[in-house]
Structures are given as C-alpha cells and as structure tokens.
Amino acid sequence: MLGALSMARGRLLAGCIAACLCLAATAQDGTYYKWTDASGTVHFSATPPPGHKAETLKLQGQDAEQAAPAPPAPATEPTAELEEAQAAYRKSACEAARNDLGLLEKNRMVVSGDSPDAATKLNxxxxxxxxxxxxxxxxxxxxTGTKP
Incomplete structure (x- = not known):
C-alpha cells in the first residue's frame, strides 16, 4: 500500500515539474535546443549545450510579431450633460462655501465633528x-470659468 502511495506522489511530483517546465518555456524567447547525452537521456534547454550537437527548435506562434497596443482614445469634448452637471456642482459648492464663511465671520459658535455628541468647539x-x-x-x- 505504501508503495502505491509513494508511486502516486512520484507521479504527482513529476507532473508538477513538467508543468513548471512548460510554464518556464513559455517565458523564453521561443528558441530551444534538444540534445541527447551519452546515456541516451534527451534534454531540452534555452541555451545550446557546450560540447554537444543540438537540434534547434522554435515554438509555434513565436515568430509572429506581437500586436502593438491600441492607441489611446482621442480626447472627446465634454457633453452638454457633463457641462450641466459640473455647473450644478460648482453652484452647490459655491453656495456651501459662502454659507460656511458667513457663519465663521459672524463669530458664532462653530463646532466640528460628524455627530453632536462628539463635536468640539473650534478654537x-x-x-x-x-x-x-x-x-x-x-x-x-x-x-466663472473655473472648473472643479
């Protein structure tokens, strides 16, 4: 039983190594070398073996030029809806700022904070x-003319 488990682990390990080698191969430039050593073992590598005769291999799809990135979309003019929304925002922000300044200039008590319980008086x-x-x-x- 342990022998079967050990063989399954060995196959799983071999499969993981093969998958890693395949992933590593796709990260290279596409030129590989295949050669057989003196003991008959076939080798693949991204560099030619020193002192061995090797067959040069090219991966399919590596010869094609990579597609150039799409040019950026040209800047478009703001639509009437966008301009109206920006104008409404500017008007609202202007009114709020003027209201805040008016309260501050009247020397009224001003508090800071989101909740009245946690508010503190401004010094x-x-x-x-x-x-x-x-x-x-x-x-x-x-x-006028200033945009947010």
Whole structure:
C-alpha cells in the first residue's frame, strides 16, 4: 500500500515539474535546443549545450510579431450633460462655501465633528484655518470659468 502511495506522489511530483517546465518555456524567447547525452537521456534547454550537437527548435506562434497596443482614445469634448452637471456642482459648492464663511465671520459658535455628541468647539486657530479654506473654495467654485 505504501508503495502505491509513494508511486502516486512520484507521479504527482513529476507532473508538477513538467508543468513548471512548460510554464518556464513559455517565458523564453521561443528558441530551444534538444540534445541527447551519452546515456541516451534527451534534454531540452534555452541555451545550446557546450560540447554537444543540438537540434534547434522554435515554438509555434513565436515568430509572429506581437500586436502593438491600441492607441489611446482621442480626447472627446465634454457633453452638454457633463457641462450641466459640473455647473450644478460648482453652484452647490459655491453656495456651501459662502454659507460656511458667513457663519465663521459672524463669530458664532462653530463646532466640528460628524455627530453632536462628539463635536468640539473650534478654537481661534481652527476658526482661522476654516475661514481660509472657505475663501479658497469660494475662489475655486464661485469664479466663472473655473472648473472643479
């Protein structure tokens, strides 16, 4: 029983080695050499054997030139739908930035955070930074011709 299991493992190992050799062969340039040594064992390699007469082999499909990659698609003009969506986004972002700046300039209490329980009051430095960011967003989104 152990003999049969050992033979099965040997065949599995031989199959794995053969598969690896086949995969390695496809990674080469397609030129291989076949020769037989003094004991009658046939060898295949990507380099010619030193001191042995070898037959040169070419794999099928290796002579053909590889297909060139497709050229990039030409840039297309934005569609009317895209331009409308961008304009709507700019308008919405502009209004939000102006609203934020208005609240910051009124010196009202401003809190930061997603949930009221975890919110923290802005200190003077944080308020100044928030005002600067709001002004930058106004410049970016409210000026005509500027795209996001």
């Amino acid at each position: 003077a430095e944080q308020r100044n930074q928030a005002e600067l960011r709001a002004r930058q967003r106004i410049t970016q989104f409210c000026e």
